[in-house]
Amino acid sequence: MLWIDKYKPSSLDSMDYHLELSQNLKNMITSGDFPHLLVYGPSGAGKKTRIIAILKQIYGPNALKLKIDHRTFKHPSSSKSIQITTISSLYHIEINPGEAGSYDRIVIQTIIKEIAQSPPIDNVALGPFKIVILNEVDKLSKDAQHALRRTMEKYAKYCRIILCCDSTAKVIDPIKSRCLGIRIAAPSNEDVAKILNKVASTEKFDLPDKTCQQITTQAKGNLRYALLLLESQRSKPVSANADIPLLDWETYITVIAKEITASQTADQLKAIRLKFYELLGHCIPPELIIKSLTLELLKSLDSNMRYQVIHWAAYYEHRCQIGAKPIFHLEAFTAKIMSIYKKSQD
């Protein structure tokens, strides 16, 4: 089992940081009040870990007995259907509606309706409701978000919604105003270092202070990344002076950024496309590829070019979200940057 799963706390009492937040959540649950929640914060800050801990606090350990299903949804006005993976227990269901693409509205409405129609669990102190967890809610289309707002109002008695996302910027106001916002900030470097040392000592793994500091700095508050880096060092004897290498996909991004500035030809674009295929094939999200590539490019560009790269990164990131084939937009982004870079050199 990976350390990120092995050392994932499963209850609010065993959380290693943001202790005050855990206490507030516990107080809210014991006071018998549980509104819809909007949990947001940067990637790897511990949002899902805390959501699962909330479920355990409400329903007890049975909420952690999970089953995975593959559900097929049919569009009422066309013959096409789409498959979605759901994770559920007796008390909740978790879905990633972003998987449904343009069917997201149908998927959300069907799941919430089903949950609300299944018999309520009345032995729970808080009330007879089940919980629907919707991940990456900021990626939902506006149409789906409006449908969600109507559905969450209609079935509020028998179901509570926990929405999870990195940023609330793309969540519509009517949803924000119907939920209690809970911000999970990234853990501080001290918190990350404390967790790394705890894991290293449990695994009887010698972790020099300098290495711990390097991992913490490289992870930038992403605890999952920090634990994965720590685990990647397990098989090697850790030397205090050795640099922690970048993850493979990050090295790939660095190479792509160098290739874009080195030569701006059709052959180079073709070679970069193969690298994009490789990254997408390893499940690196296209938005993350554009963001990391942009940050890498900014390191070597002047202020005028930087402005343009940021502008086009935002443009193509948006196109990635609304379009279906990320490779087209990644390639178009690269071609655009190559073209403006070449012009700036003439």
Ligand SMILES: Nc1ncnc2c1ncn2[C@@H]1O[C@H](COP(=O)(O)OP(=O)(O)OP(=O)(O)O)[C@@H](O)[C@H]1O
């Ligand atoms: N309070 C905590 N104490 C110790 N480790 C934690 C804590 N919270 C999270 N972790 C570790 O950090 C990892 C990442 O947490 P989690 O998946 O909850 O983050 P997230 O914010 O939901 O990330 P993403 O948005 O990228 O999905 C977990 O797998 C777990 O190992």
